[in-house]
Amino acid sequence: AFVRDYQAKYPRAVAKLEKDRDVLLTFFDFPAEHWRHIRSSNAIESTFATVRHRSSRTKNCVSRASFLGLSYKLIQQAER
Template identity: 45%
Template sequence: MRCCAISRNAIWRLPTSASVTEPSASGKPSVKSILKQSTSALDKIPKSVQPSAKSLIHDIYRAETEKDARTAYQRFQDRYKAKYPKAVENLMKDEASLFTFYLYPAEHGQHIRSTSVIESAFATVRLRTAKRRGQGTMATTLAMVFKLAERAQKRWRRLRGYKLIPKSLNGINFINRTEKILAA
Protein backbone atom coordinates (compact mmCIF):
# COMPACT_ATOMS: atom_id res chain seq x y z
CA MET A 1 0.00 0.00 0.00
CA ARG A 2 2.89 2.35 0.82
CA CYS A 3 4.35 1.74 -2.66
CA CYS A 4 1.23 3.11 -4.34
CA ALA A 5 1.14 6.19 -2.08
CA ILE A 6 4.72 7.02 -3.04
CA SER A 7 4.05 6.67 -6.76
CA ARG A 8 0.97 8.90 -6.63
CA ASN A 9 2.42 11.65 -4.47
CA ALA A 10 6.01 11.93 -5.62
CA ILE A 11 6.58 10.29 -8.96
CA TRP A 12 3.86 12.12 -10.90
CA ARG A 13 5.47 15.47 -10.06
CA LEU A 14 8.70 14.57 -11.84
CA PRO A 15 9.18 15.62 -15.47
CA THR A 16 8.88 12.90 -18.11
CA SER A 17 9.67 14.51 -21.43
CA ALA A 18 9.41 18.15 -22.21
CA SER A 19 6.13 19.94 -22.63
CA VAL A 20 3.64 21.79 -20.46
CA THR A 21 0.42 20.23 -19.31
CA GLU A 22 -0.35 21.83 -15.97
CA PRO A 23 1.69 23.16 -13.06
CA SER A 24 3.13 20.53 -10.76
CA ALA A 25 3.25 20.76 -6.98
CA SER A 26 6.52 22.71 -7.30
CA GLY A 27 4.75 25.41 -9.32
CA LYS A 28 6.76 24.55 -12.43
CA PRO A 29 4.99 23.20 -15.49
CA SER A 30 4.95 19.42 -15.85
CA VAL A 31 6.11 17.87 -19.06
CA LYS A 32 4.68 15.82 -21.93
CA SER A 33 6.56 13.75 -24.46
CA ILE A 34 8.67 15.52 -27.08
CA LEU A 35 8.48 12.31 -29.08
CA LYS A 36 4.67 12.39 -29.13
CA GLN A 37 4.62 16.07 -30.09
CA SER A 38 7.11 15.68 -32.91
CA THR A 39 5.54 12.53 -34.35
CA SER A 40 2.07 14.08 -34.37
CA ALA A 41 3.48 17.08 -36.29
CA LEU A 42 5.43 14.83 -38.66
CA ASP A 43 2.31 12.77 -39.40
CA LYS A 44 0.86 15.83 -41.11
CA ILE A 45 3.82 16.14 -43.50
CA PRO A 46 4.49 13.89 -46.54
CA LYS A 47 7.08 11.15 -46.01
CA SER A 48 9.46 12.67 -48.56
CA VAL A 49 9.71 15.90 -46.52
CA GLN A 50 9.76 14.29 -43.07
CA PRO A 51 13.56 13.88 -42.72
CA SER A 52 14.26 17.61 -43.11
CA ALA A 53 11.30 18.52 -40.86
CA LYS A 54 12.49 16.02 -38.27
CA SER A 55 15.96 17.56 -38.19
CA LEU A 56 14.42 21.00 -37.59
CA ILE A 57 12.30 19.63 -34.75
CA HIS A 58 15.40 17.99 -33.26
CA ASP A 59 17.15 21.37 -33.43
CA ILE A 60 14.38 22.76 -31.21
CA TYR A 61 14.93 20.44 -28.27
CA ARG A 62 18.67 19.86 -28.73
CA ALA A 63 19.52 23.57 -28.63
CA GLU A 64 21.82 24.75 -25.84
CA THR A 65 19.66 27.71 -24.81
CA GLU A 66 15.99 28.57 -24.98
CA LYS A 67 16.82 31.42 -27.36
CA ASP A 68 18.44 28.99 -29.83
CA ALA A 69 15.45 26.67 -29.48
CA ARG A 70 13.03 29.49 -30.26
CA THR A 71 15.12 30.39 -33.33
CA ALA A 72 14.89 26.78 -34.55
CA TYR A 73 11.15 26.82 -33.84
CA GLN A 74 10.78 29.98 -35.95
CA ARG A 75 12.77 28.36 -38.78
CA PHE A 76 10.38 25.39 -38.71
CA GLN A 77 7.39 27.74 -38.89
CA ASP A 78 8.84 29.83 -41.71
CA ARG A 79 9.74 26.79 -43.76
CA TYR A 80 6.53 24.75 -43.44
CA LYS A 81 3.68 27.15 -42.60
CA ALA A 82 2.67 27.82 -46.22
CA LYS A 83 2.73 24.20 -47.45
CA TYR A 84 1.85 22.24 -44.30
CA PRO A 85 -0.18 24.50 -41.98
CA LYS A 86 -1.62 21.58 -39.97
CA ALA A 87 1.86 20.42 -38.95
CA VAL A 88 2.83 23.93 -37.87
CA GLU A 89 -0.48 24.39 -36.00
CA ASN A 90 0.13 21.10 -34.23
CA LEU A 91 3.47 22.35 -32.90
CA MET A 92 2.06 25.83 -32.22
CA LYS A 93 -0.66 24.52 -29.90
CA ASP A 94 2.09 23.04 -27.73
CA GLU A 95 4.52 25.94 -28.20
CA ALA A 96 4.99 26.71 -24.52
CA SER A 97 5.46 23.04 -23.74
CA LEU A 98 8.35 22.71 -26.19
CA PHE A 99 10.40 25.13 -24.11
CA THR A 100 9.57 23.74 -20.65
CA PHE A 101 12.64 21.55 -20.97
CA TYR A 102 14.83 24.60 -20.27
CA LEU A 103 13.26 25.11 -16.82
CA TYR A 104 14.89 21.95 -15.47
CA PRO A 105 18.57 21.18 -14.72
CA ALA A 106 20.81 20.10 -17.59
CA GLU A 107 21.63 16.86 -15.75
CA HIS A 108 17.97 15.81 -16.06
CA GLY A 109 17.91 16.36 -19.83
CA GLN A 110 18.51 12.76 -20.81
CA HIS A 111 15.74 11.53 -18.52
CA ILE A 112 13.27 14.21 -19.54
CA ARG A 113 13.78 13.45 -23.23
CA SER A 114 13.00 9.77 -22.76
CA THR A 115 9.48 8.80 -23.77
CA SER A 116 8.17 7.47 -20.49
CA VAL A 117 10.42 7.14 -17.48
CA ILE A 118 7.68 5.93 -15.17
CA GLU A 119 6.17 3.50 -17.64
CA SER A 120 9.50 1.77 -18.25
CA ALA A 121 10.20 1.58 -14.52
CA PHE A 122 6.92 -0.21 -13.89
CA ALA A 123 6.96 -2.36 -17.04
CA THR A 124 7.69 -5.47 -14.98
CA VAL A 125 4.61 -4.91 -12.86
CA ARG A 126 2.41 -4.09 -15.86
CA LEU A 127 3.53 -7.15 -17.82
CA ARG A 128 3.10 -9.53 -14.90
CA THR A 129 -0.32 -8.27 -13.81
CA ALA A 130 -1.64 -8.37 -17.38
CA LYS A 131 -0.76 -12.07 -17.70
CA ARG A 132 -2.27 -13.10 -14.40
CA ARG A 133 -6.02 -13.36 -14.71
CA GLY A 134 -8.19 -12.80 -11.67
CA GLN A 135 -5.61 -11.47 -9.25
CA GLY A 136 -7.88 -12.14 -6.33
CA THR A 137 -8.56 -9.56 -3.68
CA MET A 138 -7.28 -6.00 -3.62
CA ALA A 139 -4.87 -6.92 -0.82
CA THR A 140 -3.25 -9.77 -2.79
CA THR A 141 -2.98 -7.59 -5.89
CA LEU A 142 -1.28 -4.80 -3.92
CA ALA A 143 1.05 -7.31 -2.27
CA MET A 144 1.99 -8.75 -5.67
CA VAL A 145 2.56 -5.28 -7.17
CA PHE A 146 4.67 -4.26 -4.17
CA LYS A 147 6.84 -7.38 -4.36
CA LEU A 148 7.29 -7.00 -8.13
CA ALA A 149 8.27 -3.34 -7.74
CA GLU A 150 10.62 -4.20 -4.88
CA ARG A 151 12.30 -6.83 -7.05
CA ALA A 152 12.46 -4.54 -10.10
CA GLN A 153 14.07 -1.69 -8.18
CA LYS A 154 17.27 -3.71 -7.90
CA ARG A 155 17.83 -3.05 -11.62
CA TRP A 156 16.91 0.66 -11.60
CA ARG A 157 19.64 3.15 -12.37
CA ARG A 158 20.04 6.27 -10.32
CA LEU A 159 19.00 9.41 -12.19
CA ARG A 160 21.75 11.76 -13.28
CA GLY A 161 21.69 14.83 -11.10
CA TYR A 162 19.46 13.08 -8.56
CA LYS A 163 20.57 15.56 -5.89
CA LEU A 164 18.88 18.32 -7.90
CA ILE A 165 15.44 16.66 -7.75
CA PRO A 166 14.52 18.31 -4.42
CA LYS A 167 15.43 21.69 -5.92
CA SER A 168 13.17 21.05 -8.91
CA LEU A 169 10.32 19.86 -6.72
CA ASN A 170 10.69 22.87 -4.40
CA GLY A 171 10.39 25.32 -7.28
CA ILE A 172 14.01 26.50 -7.61
CA ASN A 173 14.27 28.30 -10.95
CA PHE A 174 16.57 27.11 -13.70
CA ILE A 175 17.25 29.31 -16.72
CA ASN A 176 18.60 27.49 -19.80
CA ARG A 177 19.05 24.41 -17.61
CA THR A 178 21.36 26.15 -15.11
CA GLU A 179 20.30 27.26 -11.65
CA LYS A 180 19.19 30.87 -11.43
CA ILE A 181 20.97 32.57 -8.54
CA LEU A 182 19.22 35.62 -7.15
CA ALA A 183 21.44 38.57 -6.18
CA ALA A 184 21.01 39.55 -2.54
Protein backbone atom coordinates (compact mmCIF):
# COMPACT_ATOMS: atom_id res chain seq x y z
CA ALA A 1 0.00 0.00 0.00
CA PHE A 2 2.87 2.39 0.85
CA VAL A 3 4.60 1.78 -2.48
CA ARG A 4 1.33 2.18 -4.37
CA ASP A 5 0.49 5.46 -2.60
CA TYR A 6 3.91 7.15 -2.75
CA GLN A 7 5.73 5.69 -5.76
CA ALA A 8 4.56 8.36 -8.21
CA LYS A 9 5.40 11.33 -5.99
CA TYR A 10 8.61 10.07 -4.32
CA PRO A 11 10.16 7.40 -6.56
CA ARG A 12 13.72 7.65 -5.21
CA ALA A 13 12.62 7.53 -1.56
CA VAL A 14 10.36 4.55 -2.21
CA ALA A 15 13.14 2.73 -4.08
CA LYS A 16 15.53 3.30 -1.16
CA LEU A 17 12.98 2.09 1.39
CA GLU A 18 12.22 -0.99 -0.69
CA LYS A 19 15.93 -1.77 -1.07
CA ASP A 20 16.63 -1.46 2.68
CA ARG A 21 13.31 -2.85 3.94
CA ASP A 22 14.85 -5.82 5.77
CA VAL A 23 17.39 -3.70 7.62
CA LEU A 24 14.85 -1.05 8.55
CA LEU A 25 12.45 -3.61 10.01
CA THR A 26 14.99 -5.78 11.86
CA PHE A 27 13.82 -4.25 15.14
CA PHE A 28 10.51 -6.10 14.77
CA ASP A 29 12.27 -9.48 14.49
CA PHE A 30 12.89 -9.36 18.25
CA PRO A 31 10.16 -10.29 20.74
CA ALA A 32 7.99 -7.34 21.79
CA GLU A 33 9.13 -7.74 25.40
CA HIS A 34 12.68 -6.81 24.34
CA TRP A 35 11.82 -3.70 22.33
CA ARG A 36 12.07 -1.27 25.23
CA HIS A 37 15.57 -2.53 26.07
CA ILE A 38 17.04 -2.36 22.57
CA ARG A 39 19.39 0.59 22.23
CA SER A 40 19.46 2.80 19.17
CA SER A 41 22.55 3.96 17.33
CA ASN A 42 20.67 7.07 16.22
CA ALA A 43 22.74 9.95 17.62
CA ILE A 44 19.81 12.33 18.04
CA GLU A 45 17.61 9.74 19.70
CA SER A 46 20.46 8.67 22.00
CA THR A 47 21.08 12.26 23.10
CA PHE A 48 17.45 12.88 23.97
CA ALA A 49 17.20 9.53 25.74
CA THR A 50 19.95 10.71 28.09
CA VAL A 51 18.12 13.97 28.79
CA ARG A 52 14.80 12.18 29.31
CA HIS A 53 16.41 9.66 31.65
CA ARG A 54 18.18 12.24 33.81
CA SER A 55 15.48 14.90 33.90
CA SER A 56 12.75 12.49 34.98
CA ARG A 57 14.80 11.50 38.03
CA THR A 58 15.84 15.00 39.07
CA LYS A 59 13.93 16.54 41.95
CA ASN A 60 15.61 19.97 41.82
CA CYS A 61 14.04 21.14 38.58
CA VAL A 62 11.11 22.99 40.01
CA SER A 63 11.21 25.91 37.61
CA ARG A 64 11.33 26.06 33.84
CA ALA A 65 14.65 27.94 33.93
CA SER A 66 16.38 25.31 36.08
CA PHE A 67 15.05 22.52 33.86
CA LEU A 68 16.27 24.25 30.70
CA GLY A 69 19.70 24.79 32.25
CA LEU A 70 19.93 21.15 33.26
CA SER A 71 18.74 19.99 29.84
CA TYR A 72 21.27 22.18 28.06
CA LYS A 73 24.13 20.81 30.13
CA LEU A 74 22.97 17.21 29.63
CA ILE A 75 22.75 17.68 25.85
CA GLN A 76 26.15 19.35 25.84
CA GLN A 77 27.66 16.42 27.76
CA ALA A 78 25.89 13.77 25.65
CA GLU A 79 27.19 15.46 22.50
CA ARG A 80 30.74 14.56 23.53
